[in-house]
Amino acid sequence: MTSVLYRATLLHTPESPFTHPDALRAHEDGGLLVSGGVIQASGDFAALRAAHPAAPVTDLRGGLLLPGFIDTHVHLPQVRVIGGLGLPLLAWLEGCALPEEARLADDTYARAVARDFLDGLLGAGTTTALVFGSHFASAVDLFFEEAAQVGLRAVAGQVVSDRLLRDELHTTPERAYAEGRALIERWHGVGRALYTVTPRFSLSASEGILDACAALMTEFPDVRFTSHINENVREVEVVRGLFPGARDYLDTYERAGLVNARGVLAHNIHPSDRELGVLAERGCAVSHCPCSNSALGSGFFPLRRHLQAGVPVALGSDVGGGTGFSLLKEGLQAHFMQNLMGEAGAPLTPAHLLYLATRAGAQALGLEAQVGSFLPGQQFDAVHLSPLPGTPWTPCSATRPARNAPWPPPLPPAPRPILRACGSAAGRCGRGLNGPGRPPSRC
Numbered sequence: 001m002t003s004v005l006y007r008a009t010l011l012h013t014p015e016s017p018f019t020h021p022d023a024l025r026a027h028e029d030g031g032l033l034v035s036g037g038v039i040q041a042s043g044d045f046a047a048l049r050a051a052h053p054a055a056p057v058t059d060l061r062g063g064l065l066l067p068g069f070i071d072t073h074v075h076l077p078q079v080r081v082i083g084g085l086g087l088p089l090l091a092w093l094e095g096c097a098l099p100e101e102a103r104l105a106d107d108t109y110a111r112a113v114a115r116d117f118l119d120g121l122l123g124a125g126t127t128t129a130l131v132f133g134s135h136f137a138s139a140v141d142l143f144f145e146e147a148a149q150v151g152l153r154a155v156a157g158q159v160v161s162d163r164l165l166r167d168e169l170h171t172t173p174e175r176a177y178a179e180g181r182a183l184i185e186r187w188h189g190v191g192r193a194l195y196t197v198t199p200r201f202s203l204s205a206s207e208g209i210l211d212a213c214a215a216l217m218t219e220f221p222d223v224r225f226t227s228h229i230n231e232n233v234r235e236v237e238v239v240r241g242l243f244p245g246a247r248d249y250l251d252t253y254e255r256a257g258l259v260n261a262r263g264v265l266a267h268n269i270h271p272s273d274r275e276l277g278v279l280a281e282r283g284c285a286v287s288h289c290p291c292s293n294s295a296l297g298s299g300f301f302p303l304r305r306h307l308q309a310g311v312p313v314a315l316g317s318d319v320g321g322g323t324g325f326s327l328l329k330e331g332l333q334a335h336f337m338q339n340l341m342g343e344a345g346a347p348l349t350p351a352h353l354l355y356l357a358t359r360a361g362a363q364a365l366g367l368e369a370q371v372g373s374f375l376p377g378q379q380f381d382a383v384h385l386s387p388l389p390g391t392p393w394t395p396c397s398a399t400r401p402a403r404n405a406p407w408p409p410p411l412p413p414a415p416r417p418i419l420r421a422c423g424s425a426a427g428r429c430g431r432g433l434n435g436p437g438r439p440p441s442r443c
């Protein structure tokens with residue numbers, strides 16, 4: 001099979017910068033040798049050219065070649081309600097998201113939505129996504145069809161709920177099991193498609209439907225699991241009331257046997273230490289969706305606590321609670337929010353952000369052997385970020401200060417004040433200002 005040598009500036013993070021400070025691999029004049037869609041070698045272009053003089057070269061210089069982005073939390077039926085800002089989660093679901101989700105009962109509408117959604121993901125450089133599907137099995141079926149057409153690596157499933165949403169979005173445990181099983185048999189492992197068992201959240205899921213989800217997970221041991229957790233204070237309170245026997249939110253999934261290394265739970269803004277400990281021990285990942293957390297006012301994600309506990313974390317756009325499909329934007333927002341958290345935040349460098357948008361997502365989905373970096377053996381899932389012709393393209397030449405270097409540097413000693421205010425309100429004592437070196441007036 002012919003190999004092709006791609007020439008470009010390459011960046012990837014085969015290790016985690018959270019544990020390996022030198023994780024970023026950067027090749028300004030880099031090369032990727034690809035054969036049959038699989039990366040054979042990556043590194044400096046000159047060395048690869050010398051070793052493979054006959055390979056045809058595709059020249060992609062002038063931009064950046066990165067591993068394709070991996071969105072670990074995004075809702076198919078919400079592509080047309082992006083940007084409904086200003087409401088907290090439960091009001092937003094009721095007034096904005098759920099009425100639109102009900103429209104996917106119509107297959108023609110659902111297909112058009114699927115196409116918009118896939119355009120949005122691919123346009124943002126996302127090549128793999130963990131997709132919250134529709135409550136309607138036929139809409140999920142045709143989503144898989146459309147995703148296969150465009151080549152997205154879709155890890156997706158039918159969303160199931162049996163209370164507190166809208167009647168047309170409710171199902172029963174028996175039906176959820178039967179429709180889930182049929183979709184798994186039709187799509188799981190076909191081409192790039194993988195199936196995800198998807199109870200919407202414990203607020204809308206009885207113990208019966210969580211058990212039906214667990215039955216699918218047991219019967220099909222490599223389908224994935226996803227849901228929401230600890231996103232909004234009011235939501236957490238309602239869940240506590242609905243599951244009086246549960247220790248906390250995570251326990252509602254744990255008791256059903258749903259928490260393991262095949263799982264990705266979205267948000268987790270308000271976790272207890274117990275929940276973080278269990279997530280870490282089981283290897284269940286958390287999808288951090290900073291634009292959604294800001295838009296819905298859900299709160300600040302305790303990334304530092306997740307990292308300290310050893311919970312795997314990746315990025316999600318949470319369209320349409322989030323503000324768009326770009327994981328570059330999610331990374332930037334994550335950076336801003338961690339900064340705003342002060343001491344409680346985790347400082348994020350560009351290497352952390354690249355990792356969170358690529359390799360961390362692959363690990364969360366159990367796909368790290370296939371995608372997420374440019375290591376040999378990986379699929380050539382990549383995104384080429386190239387400025388429009390004519391755009392001034394000046395690499396940033398600023399040097400970063402060392403991590404713990406004092407900044408700002410100590411100030412020079414302050415000059416002695418010549419005049420000091422007397423200390424009375426607006427200097428109304430009549431003596432005005434103190435002269436040089438005199439103590440503040442006692443007026």
Ligand SMILES: Nc1nc2[nH]cnc2c(=O)[nH]1
Nearest residue numbers: 097200201228292318321
């Ligand atoms: N952000 C978000 N949280 C949820 N919790 C349950 N459903 C949803 C949803 O659609 N979006």
Ligand SMILES: [Zn+2]
Nearest residue numbers: 073228266318
């Ligand atoms: Zn969500």
